[in-house]
Amino acid sequence: MLAQSGLTDLLRNQTKQLHAQWMAELAAGLRADSRIGATELSEQTGEFLRILSEAAREGVWDGPQSPQLRPVLSFLDEVSRSRAIRGFTPEETATFVFSLKRPVFDHLRRRFEADPKTLADALWTATELIDSLGIHTFKAYQRTREEVINRQRTEMLELSTPVVKLWEGILALPMIGTVDSARAQTVMESLLERIIETGSTIAIIDITGVPTVDTLVAQHLLKTVAAIRLMGAECIISGIRPQIAQTIVQLGITLEGVTTRATLADALALALRRSGQTIAGTRPS
Amino acid sequence: MERIPILRMGKFLLITIQVDMHDTTALALQDDLMAKIARSGARGVLIDISALDVVDSYIGRMIADISMMSKLLHARTVLVGMRPAVAITLVELGLSLRGVKTALDVEKGMELLAAALEDGDAADQD
Numbered sequence: 001m002l003a004q005s006g007l008t009d010l011l012r013n014q015t016k017q018l019h020a021q022w023m024a025e026l027a028a029g030l031r032a033d034s035r036i037g038a039t040e041l042s043e044q045t046g047e048f049l050r051i052l053s054e055a056a057r058e059g060v061w062d063g064p065q066s067p068q069l070r071p072v073l074s075f076l077d078e079v080s081r082s083r084a085i086r087g088f089t090p091e092e093t094a095t096f097v098f099s100l101k102r103p104v105f106d107h108l109r110r111r112f113e114a115d116p117k118t119l120a121d122a123l124w125t126a127t128e129l130i131d132s133l134g135i136h137t138f139k140a141y142q143r144t145r146e147e148v149i150n151r152q153r154t155e156m157l158e159l160s161t162p163v164v165k166l167w168e169g170i171l172a173l174p175m176i177g178t179v180d181s182a183r184a185q186t187v188m189e190s191l192l193e194r195i196i197e198t199g200s201t202i203a204i205i206d207i208t209g210v211p212t213v214d215t216l217v218a219q220h221l222l223k224t225v226a227a228i229r230l231m232g233a234e235c236i237i238s239g240i241r242p243q244i245a246q247t248i249v250q251l252g253i254t255l256e257g258v259t260t261r262a263t264l265a266d267a268l269a270l271a272l273r274r275s276g277q278t279i280a281g282t283r284p285s
Numbered sequence: 286m287e288r289i290p291i292l293r294m295g296k297f298l299l300i301t302i303q304v305d306m307h308d309t310t311a312l313a314l315q316d317d318l319m320a321k322i323a324r325s326g327a328r329g330v331l332i333d334i335s336a337l338d339v340v341d342s343y344i345g346r347m348i349a350d351i352s353m354m355s356k357l358l359h360a361r362t363v364l365v366g367m368r369p370a371v372a373i374t375l376v377e378l379g380l381s382l383r384g385v386k387t388a389l390d391v392e393k394g395m396e397l398l399a400a401a402l403e404d405g406d407a408a409d410q411d
Contacts, residue, residue, distance in 0.1 A: 192369030199389055227372040232365055232387035232394070257383075 021103035084144035176209030184220035208239030238267035329398035335366025365394035
C-alpha cells in the first residue's frame with residue numbers, strides 16, 4: 001500500500017517536476033522534428049500526466065485493467081494513432097511512454113532511499129503500470145497501421161481496375177499487379193458493367209502488368225472470358241509475354257477458345273477487323 | 286399455368302422472358318417452341334433474358350438444350366441481354382453454355398441471326 005501511495009503521491013503532487021524531467025528524457029531520445037513540434041510534444045506529455053494524475057486521484061488501482069485507467073488508455077490510443085499516421089517508427093512511438101520510467105524511478109528512489117523493501121515494491125508497481133501503458137500504446141499503433149494498410153489495399157483495388165474505351169465498341173482493361181480472387185472478382189464485375197453501359201461488343205484484357213500467371217490466375221481469366229461471352233460480347237487477352245506463354249504451357253493450362261495476342265496493338269487491330277472497322281493513314285505512303 | 290409468349294418476326298422467333306421461370310413453365314416453353322419452329326419453319330430463335338435477375342442451373346441447362354434442339358430443326362439460337370450478375374453466377378456454376386450464341390441486345394442478336402441466315406443460305410446453294 002505504501003509503495004503504491006508513493007507512486008500516486010508522485011503523480012498527484014509533483015506533476016510539474018515530472019513533466020520537466022520527462023521532457024528532458026524525451027529530448028534525448030525522441031527529438032522534436034518536422035513531424036511533431038516541441039510545443040505539441042510538451043502539450044501532449046502535459047495532458048498525459050494530467051489525465052494520469054487524475055486517475056491516481058481516484059484512489060488505488062488494482063493492476064493495469066482497473067477502470068480508472070480507462071481515460072489514460074484512450075488518450076494513449078489517440079497519441080499512437082496520430083504518430084502512426086505521421087510516420088513515426090514503432091520504437092519512437094513506444095519511447096513516448098517508456099521514457100517516463102527514468103523520471104518516475106528517480107523520484108521513487110529519492111523518496112524511499114531509507115527503505116529498500118518499499119522501494120522495490122514501488123518500482124515494481126511503477127514498472128507494471130508503465131509497461132502496460134507502453135504495450136497498450138504499441139497495440140494501438142499496430143491497429144492504426146493495419147487500418148492504413150487496409151485502406152491502401154482497397155484504394156489500390158479501385159485504382160487497379162480502370163476500364164478504358166479504346167474505340168467505338170471496344171473496351172480495354174489493363175491489369176497491373178498480382179491477381180488474387182478478390183481482384184479478379186472486382187475486375188470481372190467492373191468490366192461486365194462497362195460492357196452493358198457502353199454496349200461494347202469486344203473487350204480486351206491486357207495482362208502486360210501481371211508479373212506471374214499461375215493456374216489460379218488463368219482460371220480467373222477463363223471465367224471472365226466465359227462471363228463476357230455469355231453476355232454476348234467477345235474477349236481478347238493481350239500482353240502475354242514470352243515467359244508467360246512458356247509458363248502457361250508448362251503448367252498445362254489450356255486457354256482453349258480464348259483469343260490471345262502478344263501485344264495490345266495486335267489485339268486492337270484484331271478487334272477493329274472483327275467489328276468491321278479500319279484505320280486509314282491521312283498521308284499517302 | 287403461365288406461358289411465355291413466342292412472337293414471330295419474319296423468319297425468326299422472338300422470346301422475351303420477363304418472369305422468373307418455374308421448371309414447369311420452362312418445359313412448356315420448350316414444347317411450344319419446338320412445335321412452333323416445326324410449324325413455321327423459322328430459321329432463328331432469339332431469347333431475350335435482359336429482365337431476369339436470377340438464372341439458376343436448371344434454366345441455364347434448359348437454354349442450352351433449346352439451342353441444341355433448335356439446331357436439329359435447322360434454326361439457330363441467340364441468347365441476348367444477359368446481365369453481369371447472371372453471367373458471373375452461371376460461370377461460377379460451371380455453366381458456360383458453350384454451344385449457345387450470345388449477343389449484347391436484341392438488335393445485335395437480330396443482326397447476328399440475319400448474318401447467319403445469309404451464310405447458311407449461301408452454304409446451301411453451294
